[in-house]
Amino acid sequence: xxxxxxxxxxxxxxxxxxxxxxxxxxxxxxxxxxxxxxxxxxxxxxxxxxxxxxxxxxxxxxxxxxxxxxxxxxxxxxxxxxxxxxxxxxxxxxxxxxxxxxxxxxxxxxxxxxxxxxxxxxxxxxxxxxxxxxxxxxxxxxxxxxxxxxxxxxxxxxxxxxxxxxxxxxxxxxxxxxxxxxxxxxxxxxxxxxxxxxxxxxxxxxxxxxxxxxxxxxxxxxxxxxxxxxxxxxxxxxxxxxxxxxxxxxxxxxxxxxxxxxxxxxxxxxxxxxxxxxxxxxxxxxxxxxxxxxxxxxxxxxxxxxxxxxxxxxxxxxxxxxxxxxxxxxxxxxxxxxxxxxxxxxxxxxxxxxxxxxxxxxxxxxxxxxxxxxxxxxxxxxxxxxxxxxxxxxxxxxxxxxxxxxxxxxxxxxxxxxxxxxxxxxxxxxxxxxxxxxxxxxxxxxxxxxxxxxxxxxxxxxxxxxxxxxxxxxxxxxxxxxxxxxxxxxxxxxxxxxxxxxxxxxxxxxxxxxxxxxxxxxxxxxxxxxxxxxxxxxxxxxxxxxxxxxxxxxxxxxxxxxxxxxxxxxxxxxxxxxxxx
Numbered sequence: 170x171x172x173x174x175x176x177x178x179x180x181x182x183x184x185x186x187x188x189x190x191x192x193x194x195x196x197x198x199x200x201x202x203x204x205x206x207x208x209x210x211x212x213x214x215x216x217x218x219x220x221x222x223x224x225x226x227x228x229x230x231x232x233x234x235x236x237x238x239x240x241x242x243x244x245x246x247x248x249x250x251x252x253x254x255x256x257x258x259x260x261x262x263x264x265x266x267x268x269x270x271x272x273x274x275x276x277x278x279x280x281x282x283x284x285x286x287x288x289x290x291x292x293x294x295x296x297x298x299x300x301x302x303x304x305x306x307x308x309x310x311x312x313x314x315x316x317x318x319x320x321x322x323x324x325x326x327x328x329x330x331x332x333x334x335x336x337x338x339x340x341x342x343x344x345x346x347x348x349x350x351x352x353x354x355x356x357x358x359x360x361x362x363x364x365x366x367x368x369x370x371x372x373x374x375x376x377x378x379x380x381x382x383x384x385x386x387x388x389x390x391x392x393x394x395x396x397x398x399x400x401x402x403x404x405x406x407x408x409x410x411x412x413x414x415x416x417x418x419x420x421x422x423x424x425x426x427x428x429x430x431x432x433x434x435x436x437x438x439x440x441x442x443x444x445x446x447x448x449x450x451x452x453x454x455x456x457x458x459x460x461x462x463x464x465x466x467x468x469x470x471x472x473x474x475x476x477x478x479x480x481x482x483x484x485x486x487x488x489x490x491x492x493x494x495x496x497x498x499x500x501x502x503x504x505x506x507x508x509x510x511x512x513x514x515x516x517x518x519x520x521x522x523x524x525x526x527x528x529x530x531x532x533x534x535x536x537x538x539x540x541x542x543x544x545x546x547x548x549x550x551x552x553x554x555x556x557x558x559x560x561x562x563x564x565x566x567x568x569x570x571x572x573x574x575x576x577x578x579x580x581x582x583x584x585x586x587x588x589x590x591x592x593x594x595x596x597x598x599x600x601x602x603x604x605x606x607x608x609x610x611x612x613x614x615x616x617x618x619x620x621x622x623x624x625x626x627x628x629x630x631x632x633x634x635x636x637x638x639x640x641x642x643x644x645x646x647x648x649x650x651x652x653x654x655x656x657x658x659x660x661x662x663x664x665x666x667x668x669x670x671x672x673x674x675x676x677x678x679x680x681x682x683x684x685x686x687x688x689x690x691x692x693x694x695x696x697x698x699x700x701x702x703x704x705x706x707x708x709x710x711x712x713x714x715x716x717x718x719x720x721x722x723x724x725x726x727x728x729x730x731x732x733x734x735x736x737x738x739x740x741x742x743x744x745x746x747x748x749x750x
Contacts (some may be wrong), residue, residue: 193247194237197237197247197254198234200254204226204254204257205230208223217268226257232253233254236249236250262276267310268313269310273313273315273316299314301314302328302331302332303331303401304400304402305398305401306398306399307382307384312398323374323375323377323378326367326374326375327374327379333355333364334426335402337355338647338648339355339356340359340425341355341356341424341425342354342364342424342425343421344421345421346369346416346421347366347369350372351366351373351375353372358646358648369419375422376413379411380396380413380422383397383398390413390420392415393412393413395411396411397410398411400426407427408427408428408431409425410424410426410427427496431474431496432478433474433475433478434475434479438475438651438653439651439653439694440653441693448479448587449479451585452479454552454584456549456550457547457552457583457584457585458543458544458547458553458555458582459552459553459584459586459587460559460565460566460585461473461554462556462557462559462562462565462587462589463558463589463590464559464711464712465712467589467591468591468649469558469589470495470532470556473530473532474496474498474532476554477554478498480528482499482500483500485527485528486525486527486528487527487530488501488502488504488521488524488528489529489531490529490531491505491506502526514539515538515542518531522546527551528552528553528554529543529554530554531553531555531556532556533557534556534557537574540569540573541578543555544573544575544582545578545582547583547584548578548581561687562586562587562656563675563676566666567675569583570666576666576669577667579666580663580664580666580667581663583658584658585655585658586658587654588687589651590651590691590708591649591652592694592700592704592708593649593700593708594649594699595646595700595701595704596638596645597640597647598640599625599638599641599645600624600625600698601623601626603622603623604618605619605621615696621695621702623701624644624646624703646700652687652691652708656679662675662678687709688709691709692705
């Protein structure tokens, strides 16, 4: 032991016999220790690699300390320590500042000025305890936990809500002012339910945090603003599309969660095998117009984008013209129409057609001129897909004829009509089998021993508390799938379209094709256990007619039934067709 002390004394005599040098070494070591402690906590706040940075800081600390102690010249050893200390501080600060917003960066002129005014302690001791439950990113930058009390509380409230949003699989969230409270609603599998009515101040705090996080103007509370964040939980990445709008009651926020549907292709939509073959024939076939239709909130936009992704973007020139770009499609040229007095949507569409693309997608069409350009392009060379709202294929064809006003052009260009709904899928963890009564089985043309499925009956534990399925949270359903009705335009239908003056003429031919309508297609998913009869009835009933939709339908319109089983709109051509989001 004495020999070791003697060796240490010989290697660094100045340190042991000069109190000032010893004090300097202690100061340097303490500064490094404080930096290490700060890194350990700061890596959590900025969501970077805590263990890696702790190991790096520890390794640099050991090497620099050993160098300072064992280099014979104290000045040289301490300078080496100081240089290594400055390097590791600089490297970490540059790294963590690249992950946070401007106001949270350290060692910047603004930060140094703030520290000189408020001191290092600031209000840290008073800060509430906040934990990250959902990792948020604005672009590639992680949203760090704020260090200002007010923003910290906003962060906590937003984290609690976002965790509930992702845990419950909500696709749409609305925060709406409601007097002294804020009404928060979740839309889960197409069904809207109320999440809660927190005090107005808490709702406003969540809105303020989300606006700040995605770079929106906090002072602007009237005009619409849009932004985007990414939420990460485990291996899941969800895009959060944020929109704020002003109203007389206050500012409201709509948050749309976009998950795997942003990469869907044809096999992901829920088509039957026969329908997939029909759609793929359209994809690989020649020119013409395909109408993509649905009732409101039935997944029409997702289907339109999925079809665009299903074309070979490396071999084909694919272009879109959109009023609002919902998703980015790789290797597809997406044009966004910006209204102005100098140009129209039809003029922009004509420019695209003249560039001679192979495929054109129009997720929303509003006027006759644009529809005519789309038809002419499909009739001569291009493959064109047009999306708008319609109840069924018959309704879609009738609206298209009324909008164009040219039966010959429609007959020449139209290739197919696709109509769809979204239905909820039964939860695989809790769905219950049952055997319908004989009369119902006969009505459905099913064998007498057929077993169907439905949501579970309420169950309770021994204390009378309801037992809730942790997978679907007691709804009985988990996720949605599409149900489709595909009508292919053959030569016989073309002849009908050329001379058709009433719905009855078109309806009669569609009935002969034998698709059975959207409800018949949905029942197939009941028979295979995907969904329930109750869900099919709910999802396939026609939307309620709104007052003032237009003039009565032509007297020649036929009664409901067959392929056109849904009630006809009062005047299919009275309004521009609108898409479903």
